[in-house]
Amino acid sequence: MTTINLRNLYLISKEDFRNLFKNPMWLFYNAAFPFLLIVILGFLSKDSYGGEVSSFDYYGITLMIYTVISSGMTSANAFMEVTIRKPNMRIIYAPGNERVIYLSKILSTFLFCLLCHLGVAALVFTMFHIHVDAIPQLLILLVLTELFSVGLGVMFCCVFKTEAMANQILSIVINIFAILGGLLFPMDGYGPVVRGLSYLSPAKWLANTSFSMIYDHNFSWFYPTVLGLILATLVVFIICAKTFRKEDCIC
Amino acid sequence: MLVVFKNNCKRLWGEKMYLVISLILMIAAVSAAILLTTRIETKGNIALVVPDQQVLSESDSALLANPYFNVTVLEKTPETSTLVQSRYDAVITTNSDGNDEITTIKNMAFKTMLESALTNPAGFVPDNSQVRQTGTNILGFMMMFLLMQGVLYARFFAEDKEKHLIKRIAVSPIPFIQYILGHGAFIFIIIAVPSFLVVGAAALMGIDIGFSLPVYAGLIGVLALLATAFALFLNSFFDVADTANMLGSSIIVLTSILAGSFCSLSKEATLFDKLIHLLPQKDFINFIDALEKGSLSQSTRYQLVYVVALAVLFLAIAVVNTRKDYVYH
Incomplete structure (x- = not known):
C-alpha cells in the first residue's frame, strides 16, 4: 500500500461512512433492533430468575454477541448497494488500486457498526445494571469479532457475486449459529447431546469466553478465542483478495 | 398468474x-x-457437590434416583x-x-419446587403442562427459518420493483392481483415443498417427528402461507430490496x-401476554401444542383461523398497496 492508496482508502471510507448514516435502515438494524431485542427479551424472562443474576445479565451479553455477528448483514448490503455502483465505476477509472472498493466498505461498516454497538452496549448495560467485568478483554473480543463478521459479509459478496445469495447464506448461517450457541435462549440445560452440538457454533465459544471472564475471572478461554478470531479474520481477508473482481461492483 | 409463476421458476x-x-x-x-429438538431433554439439571470421603445423605440419594432431575x-x-x-x-x-x-x-418457585423434591421425593410430581412435545418443538424451530425464507425469496418481486419492471407489468393486460398471486404461489411452493420433503425424509428414517405427515403438510402449508403473505406485504411498502x-x-x-x-417465555396472564397473542406465531404455536396434546378447544381452533385470516389480510394489503403505487387511475 503506497501513500496514495492509503489516502484514497481514507477518502473513500469517509464518504462510505457518511453514506451509511443516510440510510435509516442501517441505523435501525444496528442500534434500535439490538436495543429492542435486549429490552424485550430481558423483561419477558425476568420472572424466571432470582435476585443474584438477572435475565439482563444473560441476554445483555448473548444478544450483544448476536448483534455483533449479524453485522455481516450490514456490510454485505452496503457493499453491493445499487446506489454506490456508479461511484465504484469512477474509482475503477481513477488512478490507484481498485481494492479500495471493498477495503473501504469493510473499514467504514466496521466503524459504523462498532459505533452503534458500543452505544447500545453502554446504554443497555447502565440502564439495567448488567454485571460486567474484564471490560478491556471484552472490548478486544468485540472489536475482533466485529472486524471478522463485517469481513465475512463482504467475503460472501465477493465469492458469490450477488447480494441476494450473500443475504440468504448469512441470515441462515448466523441464526443457526445463534440458536445452537444459545444466544437467543439458553441451550446448555437441554441434555448432553444438545450441549455437545452447541460447541459446533463459534457463538458458543464467544459466549463461554465472555461468561467465564465476567463471572469466574477465568481467562483460559480468552487467548485461544482471540487467536482463533485473528486467524479467521485473516482467512476472510485473503479470500476477499483472491475472489474480488472489480467487474462485479459496477452497473 | 401462471405466466408470472413460470417466469419466476x-x-x-x-x-x-x-x-x-x-x-x-x-x-x-x-x-x-x-x-436439535428430537434430542432435547427438559429435565432440571442439578449439580450435587459431594467432596471426598463424604457419604451421600438419604435425601441426596433419593434425588439421584428421581426421574425428573438430571443430577x-x-x-x-x-x-x-x-x-x-x-x-x-x-x-446443592x-x-x-x-x-x-x-x-x-x-x-x-423453582427453589421451593426443588426443596419439596428433596424433603418429599416420593410425592413429588413436577408441573409438566408447560413442556412441549416433539412436533411442537420441531415446528417452533422451523418457523423462524421458514418465515425468513419468505422474505428472501420475495427478491424477484423486490427486483421487479427495484428495476422498475413492475411499471411495464402495470400497463400490460395481466391483472395486478394475478401478478402478485403469481409471485405468491412461487414463494409458497419454494418454501413449502423442500421443507416438507426434509420432514418426510426424517419420518422415513424412523425419527419420531410428533405429527403424521398429512398434518405436517397442512401445518407447513399454513406457515408457508404466512411467510409468503408477510414477505409480499413488507415488500409492497419499500422500493429497495x-x-x-x-x-x-429483524421483525x-x-x-x-x-x-x-423456541421456548415459552411468559407464563402469567399479564396484559403483555395478551398482546403477544396478536402475533400469529404465538397463536400458531398454541394451536399445534394443543393439537399434539389432544386438547383442542374452540378457542385454539380460532387461533389457527386467525393465522390464516391474517395471512389473507397481508396478501390483500400487498395487492392494494402495490396497485395504488403503480396503476394510474
Missing part, C-alpha cells in the same frame, strides 16, 4: 448456484431443527458462569450441620422469540 433456474445453495441452506435449517455429582462447586448459562439450574451443597443448601439463580430484507428479518427474529417459538 425460469429466473431461479437461470441462477443454478443460488438455487442449489439456498436449497441446501433450507435443508440444513430444517434438519438442524429436527436434529450430576461433582467434587467441587461448579463455576458461576455455568449457572448463568443454565448448565445447572441449581447447586451440604453444609457443616449436614443440611442441604441450595444455590440457584432461578426464581423462588435491502430495506425490506433487513427490516423483515421475524424479534416476533418469533417474543411469541415463544
Whole structure:
C-alpha cells in the first residue's frame, strides 16, 4: 500500500461512512433492533430468575454477541448497494488500486457498526445494571469479532457475486449459529447431546469466553478465542483478495 | 398468474448456484431443527457437590434416583458462569450441620419446587403442562427459518420493483392481483415443498417427528402461507430490496422469540401476554401444542383461523398497496 492508496482508502471510507448514516435502515438494524431485542427479551424472562443474576445479565451479553455477528448483514448490503455502483465505476477509472472498493466498505461498516454497538452496549448495560467485568478483554473480543463478521459479509459478496445469495447464506448461517450457541435462549440445560452440538457454533465459544471472564475471572478461554478470531479474520481477508473482481461492483 | 409463476421458476433456474445453495441452506435449517429438538431433554439439571470421603445423605440419594432431575455429582462447586448459562439450574451443597443448601439463580418457585423434591421425593410430581412435545418443538424451530425464507425469496418481486419492471407489468393486460398471486404461489411452493420433503425424509428414517405427515403438510402449508403473505406485504411498502430484507428479518427474529417459538417465555396472564397473542406465531404455536396434546378447544381452533385470516389480510394489503403505487387511475 503506497501513500496514495492509503489516502484514497481514507477518502473513500469517509464518504462510505457518511453514506451509511443516510440510510435509516442501517441505523435501525444496528442500534434500535439490538436495543429492542435486549429490552424485550430481558423483561419477558425476568420472572424466571432470582435476585443474584438477572435475565439482563444473560441476554445483555448473548444478544450483544448476536448483534455483533449479524453485522455481516450490514456490510454485505452496503457493499453491493445499487446506489454506490456508479461511484465504484469512477474509482475503477481513477488512478490507484481498485481494492479500495471493498477495503473501504469493510473499514467504514466496521466503524459504523462498532459505533452503534458500543452505544447500545453502554446504554443497555447502565440502564439495567448488567454485571460486567474484564471490560478491556471484552472490548478486544468485540472489536475482533466485529472486524471478522463485517469481513465475512463482504467475503460472501465477493465469492458469490450477488447480494441476494450473500443475504440468504448469512441470515441462515448466523441464526443457526445463534440458536445452537444459545444466544437467543439458553441451550446448555437441554441434555448432553444438545450441549455437545452447541460447541459446533463459534457463538458458543464467544459466549463461554465472555461468561467465564465476567463471572469466574477465568481467562483460559480468552487467548485461544482471540487467536482463533485473528486467524479467521485473516482467512476472510485473503479470500476477499483472491475472489474480488472489480467487474462485479459496477452497473 | 401462471405466466408470472413460470417466469419466476425460469429466473431461479437461470441462477443454478443460488438455487442449489439456498436449497441446501433450507435443508440444513430444517434438519438442524429436527436434529436439535428430537434430542432435547427438559429435565432440571442439578449439580450435587459431594467432596471426598463424604457419604451421600438419604435425601441426596433419593434425588439421584428421581426421574425428573438430571443430577450430576461433582467434587467441587461448579463455576458461576455455568449457572448463568443454565448448565445447572441449581447447586446443592451440604453444609457443616449436614443440611442441604441450595444455590440457584432461578426464581423462588423453582427453589421451593426443588426443596419439596428433596424433603418429599416420593410425592413429588413436577408441573409438566408447560413442556412441549416433539412436533411442537420441531415446528417452533422451523418457523423462524421458514418465515425468513419468505422474505428472501420475495427478491424477484423486490427486483421487479427495484428495476422498475413492475411499471411495464402495470400497463400490460395481466391483472395486478394475478401478478402478485403469481409471485405468491412461487414463494409458497419454494418454501413449502423442500421443507416438507426434509420432514418426510426424517419420518422415513424412523425419527419420531410428533405429527403424521398429512398434518405436517397442512401445518407447513399454513406457515408457508404466512411467510409468503408477510414477505409480499413488507415488500409492497419499500422500493429497495435491502430495506425490506433487513427490516423483515429483524421483525421475524424479534416476533418469533417474543411469541415463544423456541421456548415459552411468559407464563402469567399479564396484559403483555395478551398482546403477544396478536402475533400469529404465538397463536400458531398454541394451536399445534394443543393439537399434539389432544386438547383442542374452540378457542385454539380460532387461533389457527386467525393465522390464516391474517395471512389473507397481508396478501390483500400487498395487492392494494402495490396497485395504488403503480396503476394510474
